[in-house]
Amino acid sequence: xxxxxxxxxxxxxxxxxxxxxxxxxxxxxxxxxxxxxxxxxxxxxxxxxxxxxxxxxxxxxxxxxxxxxxxxxxxxxxxxxxxxxxxxxxxxxxxxxxxxxxxxxxxxxxxxxxxxxxxxxxxxxxxxxxxxxxxxxxxxxxxxxxxxxxxxxxxxxxxxxxxxxxxxxxxxxxxxxxxxxxxxxxxxxxxxxxxxxxxxxxxxxxxxxxxxxxxxxxxxxxxxxxxxxxxxxxxxxxxxxxxxxxxxxxxxxxxxxxxxxxxxxxxxxxxxxxxxxxxxxxxxxxxxxxxxxxxxxxxxxxxxxxxxxxxxxxxxxxxxxxxxxxxxxxxxxxxxxxxxxxxxxxxxxxxxxxxxxxxxxxxxxxxxxxxxxxxxxxxxxxxxxxxxxxxxxxxxxxxxxxxxxxxxxxxxxxxxxxxxxxxxxxxxxxxxxxxxxxxxxxxxxxxxxxxxxxxxxxxxxxxxxxxxxxxxxxxxxxxxxxxxxxxxxxxxxxxxxxxxxxxxxxxxxxxxxxxxxxxxxxxxxx
Amino acid sequence: xxxxxxxxxxxxxxxxxxxxxxxxxxxxxxxxxxxxxxxxxx
Numbered sequence: 001x002x003x004x005x006x007x008x009x010x011x012x013x014x015x016x017x018x019x020x021x022x023x024x025x026x027x028x029x030x031x032x033x034x035x036x037x038x039x040x041x042x043x044x045x046x047x048x049x050x051x052x053x054x055x056x057x058x059x060x061x062x063x064x065x066x067x068x069x070x071x072x073x074x075x076x077x078x079x080x081x082x083x084x085x086x087x088x089x090x091x092x093x094x095x096x097x098x099x100x101x102x103x104x105x106x107x108x109x110x111x112x113x114x115x116x117x118x119x120x121x122x123x124x125x126x127x128x129x130x131x132x133x134x135x136x137x138x139x140x141x142x143x144x145x146x147x148x149x150x151x152x153x154x155x156x157x158x159x160x161x162x163x164x165x166x167x168x169x170x171x172x173x174x175x176x177x178x179x180x181x182x183x184x185x186x187x188x189x190x191x192x193x194x195x196x197x198x199x200x201x202x203x204x205x206x207x208x209x210x211x212x213x214x215x216x217x218x219x220x221x222x223x224x225x226x227x228x229x230x231x232x233x234x235x236x237x238x239x240x241x242x243x244x245x246x247x248x249x250x251x252x253x254x255x256x257x258x259x260x261x262x263x264x265x266x267x268x269x270x271x272x273x274x275x276x277x278x279x280x281x282x283x284x285x286x287x288x289x290x291x292x293x294x295x296x297x298x299x300x301x302x303x304x305x306x307x308x309x310x311x312x313x314x315x316x317x318x319x320x321x322x323x324x325x326x327x328x329x330x331x332x333x334x335x336x337x338x339x340x341x342x343x344x345x346x347x348x349x350x351x352x353x354x355x356x357x358x359x360x361x362x363x364x365x366x367x368x369x370x371x372x373x374x375x376x377x378x379x380x381x382x383x384x385x386x387x388x389x390x391x392x393x394x395x396x397x398x399x400x401x402x403x404x405x406x407x408x409x410x411x412x413x414x415x416x417x418x419x420x421x422x423x424x425x426x427x428x429x430x431x432x433x434x435x436x437x438x439x440x441x442x443x444x445x446x447x448x449x450x451x452x453x454x455x456x457x458x459x460x461x462x463x464x465x466x467x468x469x470x471x472x473x474x475x476x477x478x479x480x481x482x483x484x485x486x487x488x489x490x491x492x493x494x495x496x497x498x499x500x501x502x503x504x505x506x507x508x509x510x511x512x513x514x515x516x517x518x519x520x521x522x523x524x525x526x
Numbered sequence: 527x528x529x530x531x532x533x534x535x536x537x538x539x540x541x542x543x544x545x546x547x548x549x550x551x552x553x554x555x556x557x558x559x560x561x562x563x564x565x566x567x568x
Binding site: 079087091215218240281286293 | 530534535542546548549550553557558559560561
């Protein structure tokens with residue numbers, strides 16, 4: 001990415017920004033007195049901070065740059081992801097799940113997602129199994145966020161990549177380690193506010209430049225005949241229309257992007273923990289309008305401006321956005337910002353991206369670190385959570401993520417991110433929902449639902465879904481083909497298969513289980 | 527609608543707007559509710 005503002009000005013503003021963020025992190029540290037403060041921000045967080053922290057954690061740099069670029073290629077059909085983000089990621093997440101998660105978390109004294117899930121089923125095995133999934137797979141997602149952030153800092157500030165990577169990781173680790181979740185959430189809130197301003201201005205300026213809402217959309221609407229033949233043969237019909245039902249692009253857009261992210265949001269541990277930081281249900285009620293506005297502004301603007309960049313580049317250089325960006329979808333949004341926006345906005349957008357990267361990274365670090373330090377290490381040693389154990393956990397997980405970021409190619413990590421989210425959803429979501437909605441949940445049903453979800457997801461990913469099976473190569477080695485199923489099924493995301501299996505097993509086994517978990521069973525597990 | 531001809535696409539903007547309104551109204555109506563739901567039941 002290339003920013004066109006002067007380096008001195010950029011460095012000055014970034015330095016001021018970093019000092020401000022570290023200062024807020026220090027404020028969080030000063031307010032952290034006991035382990036509950038460190039893990040769940042004292043269960044007394046302000047609604048605005050909950051809403052902005054939830055949104056800023058959810059939306060990473062890749063959601064703006066990566067998905068914005070993807071929508072420039074596939075069009076406004078990705079707006080269905082915004083619909084799911086607000087309906088599932090805010091309305092269902094806050095109203096149906098958030099209040100229960102908060103109440104049960106407090107009732108059972110749970111401080112982390114694995115502990116909450118384990119305590120709901122009175123099972124240490126579930127704590128360890130969930131913790132192991134997070135510790136093994138979450139560094140891949142974290143590495144992807146690290147790489148995105150470091151690449152962005154490298155090109156914006158003109159510093160070497162490794163310096164950017166280590167500096168970015170070091171600054172975020174500093175305030176997460178010392179200040180715990182309070183520091184994470186306070187910094188998230190400020191970063192979320194910056195993101196809100198940045199995306200709001202981007203939308204307004206884009207429509208002003210393109211002659212107004214109707215004129216800009218109409219111009220894009222009339223570009224349907226310019227869809228590249230490679231995409232039209234796969235079902236794409238235009239940038240303001242849905243792909244053909246059941247076509248490969250429809251499968252990708254709907255099952256991977258829309259369902260994968262839109263439903264996957266419910267299974268993200270770093271988001272579920274936000275509900276446990278609320279003092280009461282009232283705080284969550286008050287957080288809902290701000291959370292909804294934030295999510296719509298982030299994803300909705302990215303999926304609207306992304307496709308509209310085609311109009312801009314066609315007008316200015318006579319090319320589609322993807323061609324203007326040299327075939328790299330990730331470069332479309334940065335190229336558009338640099339080409340079309342005033343210098344002041346380039347700086348605002350730079351801070352928007354930096355905020356998106358830092359807020360997601362800090363939350364992932366905290367979740368991974370507390371899982372390793374608290375759920376696994378401290379529990380195995382037979383001691384209750386300690387701040388020190390969690391701090392060590394955060395440092396270890398950060399080092400693991402940095403090593404991964406250095407060693408693994410970006411393309412594999414990006415795919416691994418989607419795989420982590422899919423696995424979390426398929427394996428954990430049905431059991432988690434059963435746990436928070438049932439007074440006497442079934443351990444038997446949850447155990448087999450998690451196993452079936454993870455197994456189904458894994459088998460489909462390894463042998464059927466082209467995006468993973470081709471990369472892994474196991475299917476080709478055993479059967480001589482990249483996928484055992486034909487088009488369009490080879491584009492069906494493993495998440496769908498895993499969730500269908502885990503939900504079916506859960507629904508079949510719940511009525512068969514005669515030994516449901518009681519509240520006493522739940523309270524017995526310390 | 528607003529330059530977008532496919533109803534399956536412009537409908538998404540409408541749904542988002544309705545969902546935003548719902549969230550605003552929900553937050554307003556329940557502004558002071560659920561403050562003492564710590565009865566240990568679930």
